[in-house]
Amino acid sequence: MTLSEEDYIKAIYHLSEFNSKSVATNAIAEQMKTKPSSVTDMIKKLAEKSLVNYKKYQGVSLSEKGRLVALSIIRKHRLWEVFLVDKLNFSWDEVHVVAEQLEHIKSDALIDKLDAHLGFPKVDPHGDPIPNKDGVFTKSVKKLISELPVGSQGACVGVNDSSAAFLKFLDKNKIALGDTFKILEIEEFDGSVTISTRSGSIRISKQIATNLFLEIVDEE
Amino acid sequence: MTLSEEDYIKAIYHLSEFNSKSVATNAIAEQMKTKPSSVTDMIKKLAEKSLVNYKKYQGVSLSEKGRLVALSIIRKHRLWEVFLVDKLNFSWDEVHVVAEQLEHIKSDALIDKLDAHLGFPKVDPHGDPIPNKDGVFTKSVKKLISELPVGSQGACVGVNDSSAAFLKFLDKNKIALGDTFKILEIEEFDGSVTISTRSGSIRISKQIATNLFLEIVDEE
DNA sequence: ACAATTTTTTAGATTTGTCTAAAATTATAT
DNA sequence: ATATAATTTTAGACAAATCTAAAAAATTGT
Secondary structure, three states: HHHHHHHHHHHHHHHHHOOOOOHHHHHHHHHHOOHHHHHHHHHHHHHHOOOOEEEEOOOOEEOHHHHHHHHHOOOOOOOOHHHHHHHOOOOOOOOHHHHHHHHHOOOOHHHHHHHHHHHOOOOOOOOOEOOOOOOOOOOOOOEHHOOOOOOOEEEEEEEEEOHHHHHHHHHHHOOOOOEEEEEEEEEOOOOOOOEEEEEEHHHHHHHHHEEEEEEEEOOO | OHHHHHHHHHHHHHOOOOOOOOEOOHHHHHHHHOOHHHHHHHHHHHHHHHOOOOOOOOOEEEOOHHHHHHHHHHHHHHHHHHHHHOOOOOOOOOOOHHHHHHOOOOOOHHHHHHHHHHOOOOOOOOOOOOOOOOOOOOOEEEEEEEHHHOEEEEEEEEEEOHHHHHHHHHHOOOOOOOOOOEEEEEOOOOOOEEEEEEEEEEEEEEHHOOOOOEEEEEOO
16 A cells, blocks of 8 residues: 555545545545545545445445555554653644654554553543554544533543643643543533542633543443 | 655665765665666756765765765664664564664654653664764774674674574573673684673684674773 | 536646666776 | 676656646536
8 A cells, every 4th residue: 555545545534434424526635635636546546446435426435445444544643642642752732743654654563562562552642542453443432521511521632722822721720631530510600610630629611621622431 | 855765865875884985876776676777867866956976977975965864864763773672672683674664754853752762872773873963973893703802892782693593592592682791712722702791601602603793882 | 497516537747766778888808 | 909798877668646627427506
């Protein structure tokens, strides 16, 4: 698989991740920052290799084979992100660009050993699940604090607003990525939320609650 | 710089590492496993970017700019090799192929942080020196035990013969990469050498001595 | 329903890195 | 010294991935 093919497969996966229907040529072109005609060419090539299901003018979807390729790339991407944050002290918002390159390194042994080195993580620094070797992963529930009911509990895995000001605020309030929070109370009046942290409970404004993602530990 | 350009620069560096003269087109073609005509094309391109000094039919040499590019790639390659061996438990003879891919990842921050994570190593797992950011490195002396006089001391950094049998032998005799040895005595009769190790002194045959490299800690 | 718009595909060109075959240059051997 | 051999370069072609411009198909609005 060429680098470019891998990028297309990944783009198609992400575009069909939630709606599951077939993906439009234009949508892929936008995602890949290229022209629709280039997309058509590449789709033909991927169809030739039966990585995608394709019928002219009818959009495209990943075949099972293609889906597994996508998941293996995503697995690599997310493991590298964990490495960059946990081992090299990158901040979680800097890692994406570098992981985009690292995900294309071809070595099964490397990924196995990296996985072990990292302690077989289940989610990446943004709270997104890491597929296993066979492409199996538990769809994690990742929600804004403002969307959760009282009693919910989870690890803080990301922010909506990555402005320096907001990150500074989090730092000042001793809120860090990875911290576990529990929602104790939601104030009807202003939407502010009381959450418990390791160092006690604090109250956060609605604005904060709509910008912090929790990765819910969903027992099932 | 494209991946291919980087590979050519690295090949030219290695080919002129010891003789320092200009490198022949055929030599590059052999190293790169490509045809001489392809090499000529690429050399023209590199000359255009003033990464090499080139005169038709006269061979090619790296410009200062090209030399710095080569050293930055070598720096990345060797840091990744240290990572693979020290952190991911690859054996030192498996790392080259993977490092060949990793060396092309473009991110200064990544290499800085990797360097720090590894404790700013000075040599790679094969005993070859790691250039610093500015391309400066101390030319390390790496010699076979059989080439060294009594009294020499250094870290074991590599083998000539990487057959499974030889590696097994080393393992059985508790000789591992990184161990420090001192040469105590050389037997005229059969060329066998007595060396001191952490766990006492042992005698190794000439055959072993001609297959083990020491990285000499050369005070100057 | 069908004209207008949007989306998608085709056709033909471009760039990068490669190739083969042939020509130009340099090296070698007697 | 010069014919022969080896090396290097040129010329022209090709595959991959992209582009522009134009044609084909699907969608939308009234």
